[in-house]
Amino acid sequence: IPSYPSSNIMEEVALICVAHTEDIGFLKQNLKSYDEKGKYKINPYFCGILLRLGDISDFNSNRTPRKLYELINPENKSDEEWKSHFIIENSEIIKKDDANSQSYIAFYGRCSDPKIHRNVLGYFDWVNNEIYNANLITSTMNNRYKLNIKPQVENNITPMGYTIPNLKLDLNFVFETPLVFPMIQPSLASL
Structure with a gap:
């Protein structure tokens, strides 16, 4: 970084690169939305989002x-x-x-x-x-x-x-209580 030779953004760039292939939650956990390096204000979180969008739209x-x-x-x-x-x-x-x-x-x-x-x-x-x-x-x-x-x-x-046709079927099962199926005993009359 100009005027601040002991400061760099190496770690931030590495995390941005990793974030582009990770789950979206990785960005929030590992990248800051505001930081300062020398006289520069940076937003690695935003850079990670842009990298992901740029990569996925390169199709x-x-x-x-x-x-x-x-x-x-x-x-x-x-x-x-x-x-x-x-x-x-x-x-x-x-x-x-x-x-x-x-x-x-x-x-x-x-x-x-x-x-x-x-x-x-x-x-x-x-x-x-x-x-x-x-x-x-x-x-x-x-x-x-x-x-x-x-x-x-x-x-x-x-x-x-x-x-x-643009048809899609999504199945989403949510069970709030366990399903209980009664035991059915065959009777002699049904045999």
């Missing part, structure tokens, strides 16, 4: 070069993951709506495989969850750090040769 064929795909020749789930990137055709993923100053994440592309399309929709759910967390966390920060990102990905993936 297109530029991230997964076709030549490398051919060289690796992945199989099964790994092959599906690579192919999911190939259907995204836009490189500018994060956009700004000038009408309301709100940012949003938009993906454009075409897909001819319903299985890959489903995989991409699952990825979009993950992105939506990350956006929700980023908006929630930054809503409690100083105004300069507040993110105003539309909570849902703009999905512009066109299915080619099939239709894909």
Whole structure:
């Protein structure tokens, strides 16, 4: 840090890098939302959020070069993951709506495989969850750090040769009291 040679941000940068692959709770537990190093004011917590959003929105064929795909020749789930990137055709993923100053994440592309399309929709759910967390966390920060990102990905993936309904079934069982099933004894008449 200029003028403060004994001070550095090495630990903060390391934690930001680790936080990008950890559960969202890791950020709160390990990164400060305010710190000072020399004459600089820093917010490692916000940097961690931005790294996570930047990484998760980097979802297109530029991230997964076709030549490398051919060289690796992945199989099964790994092959599906690579192919999911190939259907995204836009490189500018994060956009700004000038009408309301709100940012949003938009993906454009075409897909001819319903299985890959489903995989991409699952990825979009993950992105939506990350956006929700980023908006929630930054809503409690100083105004300069507040993110105003539309909570849902703009999905512009066109299915080619099939239709894909956006249906989803979630099962969530909550038992407040244990279930008790009475013992049923067969009677001689039923035998």
